Amino acid sequence: MTDESIDGEAIAERRHLVSLAFRMLGTIAEAEDAVQETYVRWYRLSDQERASIDSPRAWLTRAASRVCLDLLGSARARRESYIGEWLPEPVPVTAFGAPHEPASSDARDPLDRVSLDESVSTALLTVLESMTPAERVVFVLHEVVAVPFREIAEVVGRTDAACRQLAASARRRVRSAAARRVSREEHDRVVWAFAAAAQSGRLDELIAVLDPEVVLRSDGGGRVSAARRPVIGADRVARFLLGIGQKRPEVQLHPLQTPDGLGFAMWLDARIVGVVTLEVGATSVREVRLVLNPEKLSLWN
Incomplete structure (x- = not known):
């Protein structure tokens, strides 16, 4: 050779x-x-x-x-x-x-x-x-x-x-x-329910699809605005998510398949500015992960 x-x-x-x-x-x-x-x-x-x-x-x-x-x-x-x-x-x-x-x-x-x-x-x-x-x-x-x-x-x-x-x-x-995760089909079913509740804008509906001990983590890497610490609890997470929608209505959320199952891409000005993945239990969302750091979105744009 x-x-x-x-x-x-x-x-x-x-x-x-x-x-x-x-x-x-x-x-x-x-x-x-x-x-x-x-x-x-x-x-x-x-x-x-x-x-x-x-x-x-x-x-x-x-x-x-x-x-x-x-x-x-x-x-x-x-x-x-x-x-x-x-x-x-x-x-x-x-x-x-x-x-x-x-x-x-x-x-x-x-x-x-x-x-x-x-x-x-x-x-x-x-x-x-x-x-x-x-x-x-x-x-x-x-x-x-x-x-x-x-x-x-x-x-x-x-x-x-x-x-x-x-x-x-x-x-x-x-x-x-x-052992804590559900099937891909069940994951996607719960995530669709989560999306519908979030789009409704109703706090009670969103809380209903979140685990009482749900955790939200957002990674901005100091490059963009993000929560510096985990947001814990259904009420706090629901208010946080609805607050994002109210403060930034120009950001569009589109469903997409990820290695974790159904998730969402956050679109702004024809670019993906965030990727959302979720961990799901039997009937509710247990963890929400928002990656907003542009250095971690290189493969999406």
Whole structure:
């Protein structure tokens, strides 16, 4: 294989790498930075070293994962100084195109593995934020990309057994959160009821479709106006949402499918200025997430 064909094969993996890094880091900008650094490491290899690599995809996946592991520590520190609430970046359902088939898999029920749609949902990415950097990297590599533990151990500098423990711990957190969610059909039914109540402008109707302990989080990143702290409780959240509609009637809300299920795009002057995703219980909305930071809307415009 020529140097040009080897490099071409490596460059063709860019979308896969951005997809991988996004799941590990939670924003497209950070994922792009990680992928850029990964390719810097690739081109630092000699021609002979690159020619000796049997699978550029596997090499790049491991290298990108190591970069993300390094970045996760500093990312956590940056989020502690973030202005207001920090939320993972919402992405369109078509953000990363058709996924590749996993390279390999352990012998267990494929239904036990996180679906690729779910793995870029705000709900799951929020759970991943609560994990240690090593847990998150192990979880994404094994549960989403299906990399064997022996290869993951090389990435995180742990033993196979330690990586299995990290994966089990991460899986328990994800399952605990998933147990609270309803089917996609039920989610969308409740969200349509929420939309109708919000459009009615009636406080009592909106309160009726909100969980009594509902939480609203809005992420403006200090770039645009947003609530600096969570809004908690059905009455407060309902008043907050109706207040937005009254103060900014020029903003139009349009339904759209997101990796979290039915959500909404906020349109102003032919641009999306916000994305709304929701977490739903059996009969009501439990969490409302508003991402307004324009730096986290790059894929929507």
